[in-house]
Amino acid sequence: MPMTIAEKILAAKSGNKHVEPGELVIADVDLVLANDITAPIAIKEFRAAGAKKVWDRTKIALVPDHFTPNKDIKSAEQAKMLRDFAHEQKLTHYYDQSDVGIEHALLPEQGVVVPGDLVIGADSHTCTYGALGAFATGVGSTDAAFAMMTGKAWFKIPQSIRFVYRGKLNKWVSSKDLILHTIGDIGVDGALYRAMEFTGPVIDKLSMDARMTMSNMAIEAGGKAGLMNPDETTLKYVKGRAEHKWKVFTSDPDAKYEKVIEYDCAKIEPVVSCPSLPENTKPASALKKVSVDQSVIGSCTNGRMEDLRIAAQLLKGRKINSRVRCLIFPGTREIYLQALKEGLIETFVKAGAIFSMPTCGPCLGGHMGILAKGEVAISTTNRNFVGRMGHTESSVYLASPAVAAASAILGRIGTPDELK
Amino acid sequence: MNLKGKVWKFGNDIDTDLIIPARYLNTSDPEELAKHCMEDADRTFAGKVGKGDIITAGKNFGCGSSREHAPVAIKAAGVSCVIAKDFARIFYRNSFNIGLPIFESEEASLKIEQGDTVEIDADKGVITNVTKKETYRVKPIPPFMQELVAAGGLINYGKKKFKIK
Numbered sequence: 001m002p003m004t005i006a007e008k009i010l011a012a013k014s015g016n017k018h019v020e021p022g023e024l025v026i027a028d029v030d031l032v033l034a035n036d037i038t039a040p041i042a043i044k045e046f047r048a049a050g051a052k053k054v055w056d057r058t059k060i061a062l063v064p065d066h067f068t069p070n071k072d073i074k075s076a077e078q079a080k081m082l083r084d085f086a087h088e089q090k091l092t093h094y095y096d097q098s099d100v101g102i103e104h105a106l107l108p109e110q111g112v113v114v115p116g117d118l119v120i121g122a123d124s125h126t127c128t129y130g131a132l133g134a135f136a137t138g139v140g141s142t143d144a145a146f147a148m149m150t151g152k153a154w155f156k157i158p159q160s161i162r163f164v165y166r167g168k169l170n171k172w173v174s175s176k177d178l179i180l181h182t183i184g185d186i187g188v189d190g191a192l193y194r195a196m197e198f199t200g201p202v203i204d205k206l207s208m209d210a211r212m213t214m215s216n217m218a219i220e221a222g223g224k225a226g227l228m229n230p231d232e233t234t235l236k237y238v239k240g241r242a243e244h245k246w247k248v249f250t251s252d253p254d255a256k257y258e259k260v261i262e263y264d265c266a267k268i269e270p271v272v273s274c275p276s277l278p279e280n281t282k283p284a285s286a287l288k289k290v291s292v293d294q295s296v297i298g299s300c301t302n303g304r305m306e307d308l309r310i311a312a313q314l315l316k317g318r319k320i321n322s323r324v325r326c327l328i329f330p331g332t333r334e335i336y337l338q339a340l341k342e343g344l345i346e347t348f349v350k351a352g353a354i355f356s357m358p359t360c361g362p363c364l365g366g367h368m369g370i371l372a373k374g375e376v377a378i379s380t381t382n383r384n385f386v387g388r389m390g391h392t393e394s395s396v397y398l399a400s401p402a403v404a405a406a407s408a409i410l411g412r413i414g415t416p417d418e419l420k
Numbered sequence: 421m422n423l424k425g426k427v428w429k430f431g432n433d434i435d436t437d438l439i440i441p442a443r444y445l446n447t448s449d450p451e452e453l454a455k456h457c458m459e460d461a462d463r464t465f466a467g468k469v470g471k472g473d474i475i476t477a478g479k480n481f482g483c484g485s486s487r488e489h490a491p492v493a494i495k496a497a498g499v500s501c502v503i504a505k506d507f508a509r510i511f512y513r514n515s516f517n518i519g520l521p522i523f524e525s526e527e528a529s530l531k532i533e534q535g536d537t538v539e540i541d542a543d544k545g546v547i548t549n550v551t552k553k554e555t556y557r558v559k560p561i562p563p564f565m566q567e568l569v570a571a572g573g574l575i576n577y578g579k580k581k582f583k584i585k
Contacts, residue, residue: 140514
């Protein structure tokens with residue numbers, strides 16, 4: 001019986017030869033992840049259940065990346081809960097400030113997640129690892145606590161939707177534009193409970209950095225996972241960094257999909273998602289009248305090396321508009337160091353940008369870049385909900401690093417083609 | 421399970437940032453979270469919601485983040501259940517896992533209005549709008565989810581079924 005990549009991984013991890021959409025399975029997970037917002041509840045649940053020891057101290061990742069460096073006393077207490085628990089349980093994948101990064105940039109980079117893994121994370125953007133050909137999905141703290149105790153999680157086998165991207169990418173169109181375009185097309189619940197599978201010649205040519213940007217935002221269409229079939233690019237990425245053995249699962253050519261949706265990428269321009277839902281997409285060129293107060297480049301969506309290089313390419317020798325605060329956040333320490341070696345940080349600082357530590361801070365209106373009433377941000381992050389980055393009457397426009405960097409220079413939404 | 425209460429009605433795509441803004445996620449204390457429940461959708465909600473009241477909404481309720489703080493805040497605010505056309509996947513999971521009753525009903529989501537009093541018979545899968553004298557069908561809860569509810573949430577279910585160290 002043919003299966004999709006999603007079905008194959010869930011079948012293998014639940015000890016089944018075959019699974020069908022709608023079926024409920026209890027499966028063995030390869031990794032459980034939680035952060036400084038979600039782990040405290042999981043730890044409390046773990047203790048309340050009377051558990052003394054985690055199921056496997058090598059398969060739990062705690063990444064305090066949201067309100068760190070600690071933004072206030074309460075956040076410091078939460079981060080301390082993770083630290084104490086990690087030391088008590090001798091967790092091998094606890095990332096303190098000396099080696100922390102934004103979880104979904106960090107774990108693939110460190111080879112903690114590899115193709116064929118089944119990962120649950122108490123963070124909705126856990127779906128990022130779908131780009132590696134892992135089945136990875138966001139859950140809540142109680143699910144994380146349950147898996148920390150048992151190594152297991154329950155899954156309803158999702159139906160799969162296949163997305164096929166063909167045609168030649170236009171100049172300045174990135175994988176961020178492709179995923180924003182897709183969400184604009186199907187809506188924020190267009191893939192509710194579904195596994196999204198991204199395929200086609202355009203995907204085949206994307207780098208791992210670019211692929212992770214797409215899988216990262218599957219949740220913004222309601223998706224349970226955002227999968228890609230591993231290929232040479234994937235294997236080249238995991239070789240040398242994989243911590244454990246990987247297994248390549250790929251969809252059978254005759255696997256069953258609920259829907260197949262095709263896009264001609266030649267028709268896609270740089271896209272911006274307007275407030276206050278990621279589905280409100282418009283071409284960037286149609287938003288030239290929107291002035292911006294802040295431009296954020298970074299996050300688990302677009303804080304990787306390729307993203308910083310594009311921003312630096314545009315900012316080199318130019319100045320950020322005097323009315324704009326441009327905040328740049330690398331995803332991890334390795335990315336930070338690489339940016340340093342390549343001279344990108346100097347470029348950013350000279351252009352007038354603020355270059356910071358890896359943190360989720362501003363993306364969720366946590367800290368390090370909050371918006372005042374009436375202010376407007378353009379951001380490479382993943383959500384533009386009401387009040388997402390600050391005041392409920394502030395607004396967020398989502399875009400690619402190229403558009404966010406160009407807009408920082410222009411002082412309004414615009415594209416790199418407009419730069420002198 | 422029977423629930424009865426006054427309705428507070430919300431729209432489509434109510435996201436987790438509206439339910440509990442991230443600026444309050446530096447705590448996981450339910451009482452503290454309850455004070456800010458639905459704050460960015462309705463600033464006065466926490467002050468006026470009564471014990472046993474019911475939230476109704478349109479499609480995709482709870483979309484966005486995985487924060488369990490969202491159903492926790494709703495539950496701790498005294499809300500007895502949420503009725504919506506449908507729920508975002510993680511919110512759906514979290515609600516069952518922590519024991520916040522949620523019901524899917526397109527008809528109820530459309531017809532129930534702000535301030536109506538409704539009664540839910542969860543076993544029969546029927547919502548009665550006491551104010552309007554109407555009844556609506558609830559989408560049946562899958563058997564596994566019923567097992568979770570019967571066990572008292574996921575953790576208790578796990579303690580019965582698996583060996584915990």
